[in-house]
Amino acid sequence: MSWNDALIGAQWFFFIYFVAINLAYLAQNFLSMLAMPKHLESRLLDLMPRAYSPYETPVSIVVPAYNEELTIAASVRSLLQLDYPEFEVIVVNDGSKDGTLQALISEFGLLPYPEAYWRQIPCAAVRGIYRSTKFPNLRVVDKENGGKADAVNCGINAARYPLFCCVDADGILERGSLRRVVMPFLQDPHVIASGGTVRIANGCEVRSGFLEKVHLPSNWLALCQIVEYLRAFLFGRLGWSVLNAVLIISGAFGVFRKDVVVAAGGYRHDAIGEDMELVTRLHLIHRLGGKPYRIAFVPDPICWTEAPESLKVLKSQRTRWQRGLGQSLLLNRALLWHPRGGAPGWLAFPFMIAFEWLSPLIEVGGYVFMTLGFLSGIIGATAFWTFLLLAFSLGTLLSMSAILLEEVSYHVYRERGDLWKLAAVAILENFGYRQLATLWRLQGLWQWATGTGGGWGQMTRIANWQKGS
Amino acid sequence: MAFDTFSDPLLEFALVSSVGALSATVTLALAVAVARLRLLYRQRIERRLTARWNPLIAECAERVPESLPILDARELQGFLVLWCRALETLRGHAQDNLRDLAKRVGVEARLQKLLASGSLEMQLLAVVCLGHLHDREAIPLLLKLVREAPSVVSLNAARALMRIDPAIAMPHLLEATAGRPDWALAHVVPTFAEVDPAQVAPVLAAAISTELYKEGRGTRAGGVARLLRLHVAAQGTPLRPALLEVLDTSESPSTLVAALAALSHPEDVEHARKHLKHVHWPVRAAAAQVLGRLGSAKEDFAGLRDALGDASWWVRYRAAQALCALPGVSATGLHDLARTLPDRFAADMLKQALAERAAR
Numbered sequence: 115m116s117w118n119d120a121l122i123g124a125q126w127f128f129f130i131y132f133v134a135i136n137l138a139y140l141a142q143n144f145l146s147m148l149a150m151p152k153h154l155e156s157r158l159l160d161l162m163p164r165a166y167s168p169y170e171t172p173v174s175i176v177v178p179a180y181n182e183e184l185t186i187a188a189s190v191r192s193l194l195q196l197d198y199p200e201f202e203v204i205v206v207n208d209g210s211k212d213g214t215l216q217a218l219i220s221e222f223g224l225l226p227y228p229e230a231y232w233r234q235i236p237c238a239a240v241r242g243i244y245r246s247t248k249f250p251n252l253r254v255v256d257k258e259n260g261g262k263a264d265a266v267n268c269g270i271n272a273a274r275y276p277l278f279c280c281v282d283a284d285g286i287l288e289r290g291s292l293r294r295v296v297m298p299f300l301q302d303p304h305v306i307a308s309g310g311t312v313r314i315a316n317g318c319e320v321r322s323g324f325l326e327k328v329h330l331p332s333n334w335l336a337l338c339q340i341v342e343y344l345r346a347f348l349f350g351r352l353g354w355s356v357l358n359a360v361l362i363i364s365g366a367f368g369v370f371r372k373d374v375v376v377a378a379g380g381y382r383h384d385a386i387g388e389d390m391e392l393v394t395r396l397h398l399i400h401r402l403g404g405k406p407y408r409i410a411f412v413p414d415p416i417c418w419t420e421a422p423e424s425l426k427v428l429k430s431q432r433t434r435w436q437r438g439l440g441q442s443l444l445l446n447r448a449l450l451w452h453p454r455g456g457a458p459g460w461l462a463f464p465f466m467i468a469f470e471w472l473s474p475l476i477e478v479g480g481y482v483f484m485t486l487g488f489l490s491g492i493i494g495a496t497a498f499w500t501f502l503l504l505a506f507s508l509g510t511l512l513s514m515s516a517i518l519l520e521e522v523s524y525h526v527y528r529e530r531g532d533l534w535k536l537a538a539v540a541i542l543e544n545f546g547y548r549q550l551a552t553l554w555r556l557q558g559l560w561q562w563a564t565g566t567g568g569g570w571g572q573m574t575r576i577a578n579w580q581k582g583s
Numbered sequence: 584m585a586f587d588t589f590s591d592p593l594l595e596f597a598l599v600s601s602v603g604a605l606s607a608t609v610t611l612a613l614a615v616a617v618a619r620l621r622l623l624y625r626q627r628i629e630r631r632l633t634a635r636w637n638p639l640i641a642e643c644a645e646r647v648p649e650s651l652p653i654l655d656a657r658e659l660q661g662f663l664v665l666w667c668r669a670l671e672t673l674r675g676h677a678q679d680n681l682r683d684l685a686k687r688v689g690v691e692a693r694l695q696k697l698l699a700s701g702s703l704e705m706q707l708l709a710v711v712c713l714g715h716l717h718d719r720e721a722i723p724l725l726l727k728l729v730r731e732a733p734s735v736v737s738l739n740a741a742r743a744l745m746r747i748d749p750a751i752a753m754p755h756l757l758e759a760t761a762g763r764p765d766w767a768l769a770h771v772v773p774t775f776a777e778v779d780p781a782q783v784a785p786v787l788a789a790a791i792s793t794e795l796y797k798e799g800r801g802t803r804a805g806g807v808a809r810l811l812r813l814h815v816a817a818q819g820t821p822l823r824p825a826l827l828e829v830l831d832t833s834e835s836p837s838t839l840v841a842a843l844a845a846l847s848h849p850e851d852v853e854h855a856r857k858h859l860k861h862v863h864w865p866v867r868a869a870a871a872q873v874l875g876r877l878g879s880a881k882e883d884f885a886g887l888r889d890a891l892g893d894a895s896w897w898v899r900y901r902a903a904q905a906l907c908a909l910p911g912v913s914a915t916g917l918h919d920l921a922r923t924l925p926d927r928f929a930a931d932m933l934k935q936a937l938a939e940r941a942a943r
Binding site for chain 1: 591593594597598600601602604605607608611612614615616618619622664702703704707708734735739764765767768769770771772773812815896899900928931932934935938942943
């Protein structure tokens with residue numbers, strides 16, 4: 115094979131990969147467009163007064179907390195105000211080094227409580243359990259430090275109800291969040307897990323832990339992440355949910371059937387992306403065991419989270435996500451092309467490998483190949499610029515379709531000029547932001563392959579809304 | 584170099600794809616703008632509608648005026664939502680007035696159009712309105728929807744039927760409840776809210792017996808347990824024989840749990856005692872709960888104390904709660920028992936239940 119043949123082969127490889135990845139995303143987009151009306155059709159009932167019955171499935175809300183002294187009381191107060199008939203809140207203090215436990219004790223009048231703790235899933239030692247004298251449905255478990263997954267496992271052990279909801283201590287919810295995300299469990303007895311759309315809270319007004327008003331942030335990085343989250347949730351996960359192949363339910367807000375998670379052994383302590391790992395494992399267990407099940411996704415915005423506004427923190431987050439993705443896929447590789455793997459094993463898993471896990475390698479490879487080829491004169495100017503134009507136009511198309519899906523469904527961003535801003539971001543993110551994110555993901559892939567870059571990294575939270583609440 | 588000129592088919596394809604994607608992007612951007620304009624238009628209509636009809640709906644709760652404005656076709660959906668919300672919050676004479684208002688502005692004829700519109704949202708709205716209007720002519724259509732429509736519409740059709748004529752609706756609703764796992768019980772129970780519980784009991788008892796027969800023949804499973812859980816909507820003695828029949832004949836743990844939870848007559852406590860040693864732990868836990876509600880210290884203390892040593896955490900928990908709830912059993916006595924129990928797990932559970940009782 116001559117040099118020329120190799121170059122032509124490489125061009126074809128990058129081009130076909132590029133077309134395939136975009137076609138795959140467009141197919142997801144199409145599936146989401148089909149699924150969205152079904153989710154919206156019964157929204158009319160939300161406008162009517164709602165009657166509760168004794169058979170709304172009660173939920174245990176598990177809140178892992180590590181060094182959350184400043185925000186934990188406000189977070190728990192907002193959880194206690196959720197619009198749901200029966201729920202309990204279990205805060206797990208994961209060996210915090212600051213005054214998290216003390217803040218909870220003084221705010222909620224906690225007293226030690228002689229609970230017969232049932233250790234169904236292994237977790238670090240429990241130091242003590244407290245019960246609130248002000249809120250009968252609030253308990254706090256104080257335990258040795260073991261990480262987020264360990265803390266959630268400890269909370270699941272303490273949970274009394276058939277469903278548990280894992281919530282990030284810094285997540286901002288809507289009052290009806292829990293009701294919406296539990297709905298799939300009521301409508302289908304085979305549902306074992308349900309997640310919803312996470313949105314970016316930067317720039318929004320928050321009062322008493324609840325979202326009051328939506329504004330777009332002024333920070334450029336946060337704006338780019340808004341469009342990115344729209345793509346990921348509105349047509350990424352919604353598209354997969356049509357095929358019962360959602361492999362990720364965000365750890366920020368997800369509801370699971372407790373008996374199923376306990377039987378699966380709970381969250382893995384050593385997983386970097388423990389939320390994705392659990393959901394992929396649940397698919398694996400149910401598919402290979404031939405058990406009927408469904409993992410549901412609710413496209414409603416149910417949880418708002420603060421996005422990183424600095425390059426350093428964003429880089430740390432993205433490299434971690436990439437490591438977590440690789441680990442989750444490797445740990446559950448038995449699902450890949452398994453005869454009983456169904457849509458998760460035959461579509462979602464290969465998609466994740468080809469277009470999420472390995473994509474930074476191939477995308478960066480493509481950019482480098484084209485640039486070096488152009489600079490050395492091997493690739494002509496027309497071919498080079500056409501390649502860039504194609505990358506830009508398809509990237510913008512996908513972002514714009516996500517904005518359209520958002521506008522015809524929830525139209526969350528209602529202020530004058532918001533749509534223009536989002537449309538501008540959909541265009542401009544192609545010049546730098548996407549490439550940067552791809553580079554960070556490549557770094558995450560490298561760290562995963564070499565076993566370096568451990569730890570959770572530092573998420574510096576600004577939480578401007580806390581000042582007013 | 585194969586990638587170098589426009590004559591290259593690959594390059595041509597790439598260029599055409601780019602132009603196609605850019606054109607699609609521009610089209611989508613226009614669609615976003617149109618969607619926003621439509622939203623703004625709808626919001627303007629809604630504001631105007633609320634300002635126009637809300638005061639009138641409030642006035643109609645007292646008295647319907649002689650002359651009424653014409654209901655514009657564009658206002659129909661918004662008006663119906665306002666009207667339904669008002670009806671669901673009002674009672675008695677005010678509801679009759681609002682029905683009169685809807686009839687006089689011509690809602691009935693327009694509901695048929697909504698039902699035929701093909702939009703599930705409109706169909707849903709029409710179904711809810713038919714129920715509020717007490718339109719008996721809609722009964723056959725609603726029955727069809729109960730049987731055939733997707734869960735959200737069929738459930739609302741059932742609710743509408745219950746509003747129009749509970750006697751006709753109940754057998755159909757119970758039959759569907761038994762056979763449709765997509766009907767969440769949490770949504771079924773509120774449909775009985777406006778029906779006298781004494782009226783529900785005999786129909787529910789008959790439905791349970793029929794379903795028990797079907798389960799015995801193996802034609803359907805799980806229906807009895809679902810129906811039994813509707814006991815919260817029923818009241819009166821007719822339900823009791825059906826419950827006892829289930830407890831005597833069923834072997835399904837979920838059915839037994841549901842039947843035990845429905846027990847309310849003190850004389851039936853013997854059934855709970857019998858199931859305290861059942862092979863399945865959920866049945867034992869349910870039996871312990873019943874003993875806490877209906878049992879006596881003299882008859883049940885020993886059985887519940889033994890259940891504190893059960894292998895299942897839930898049975899131990901329910902037994903401990905039941906012991907704390909038994910009439911005539913003092914907290915001091917239970918604290919003494921906790922101190923002397925040789926089984927640490929049993930003692931811990933009793934301490935937890937005592938702490939729970941003290942916190943209440």
